[in-house]
Amino acid sequence: MPWLRGNLHAHTTWSDGVKNANQLIAAYEALGYDFLAITDHENWVDDGYWQALPRLASKLLLFHGVELNWPRFDQHIGKVIGDRETLHVLNHPARYQLSVAQTVERIRRIRAGGLDLDAIEVTETGQRRPIYESAEIPLVKIATDDAHGPIHFGQAWIEVDAPRKRDAIIRAIRAGEFRLGFATD
Ligand SMILES: [Zn+2]
Numbered sequence: 001m002p003w004l005r006g007n008l009h010a011h012t013t014w015s016d017g018v019k020n021a022n023q024l025i026a027a028y029e030a031l032g033y034d035f036l037a038i039t040d041h042e043n044w045v046d047d048g049y050w051q052a053l054p055r056l057a058s059k060l061l062l063f064h065g066v067e068l069n070w071p072r073f074d075q076h077i078g079k080v081i082g083d084r085e086t087l088h089v090l091n092h093p094a095r096y097q098l099s100v101a102q103t104v105e106r107i108r109r110i111r112a113g114g115l116d117l118d119a120i121e122v123t124e125t126g127q128r129r130p131i132y133e134s135a136e137i138p139l140v141k142i143a144t145d146d147a148h149g150p151i152h153f154g155q156a157w158i159e160v161d162a163p164r165k166r167d168a169i170i171r172a173i174r175a176g177e178f179r180l181g182f183a184t185d
Helices: 021-030 047-055 100-112 166-174
Strands: 004-007 035-041 061-069 076-081 086-090 119-121 140-142 156-160 178-182
Touching: 021 035, 035 076, 047 061, 061 166, 086 100, 086 166, 140 166, 140 178, 156 166
Parallel strands: 004 035, 035 061, 086 119, 119 140
Antiparallel strands: 004 156, 061 076, 076 086, 156 178
């Protein structure tokens, strides 16, 4: 089975991205990716977003998604929606300048608040932040480029050992059956 390359965190002009969804998709098709999640900010989107997402056409396997704002403190959480499975990601801890201990505490508080996180980004808009690869953090460690504009496109990605189906990819990520890629390596 070939490894599937994808980005699980990307923004469009539906929120603060600079490319519209079709332009974003075309950029990742040109990079040779296999899958892409569109995850605009929940406080920017409305019903029109959720109605428009299924109409997008692409050679890529597309995931619908959204970036949530945790209501009790400043923390973005990526929600990547499969067919039956949903992946929740603690996004860019580097942006909040969290220590490993603070990250672990955040995960505990979010889980206590009823949201079961699956993964954590070890990147900040595509830049590797190795501190969050710590084994003390009880989540699988993924990389995304948090694409807002072309400067981010293709900076960091995940390669998953799974069949080309949304739920299979999410389950493989949960199981740790993936590797990370960074443009700077
Ligand atoms: Zn984002």
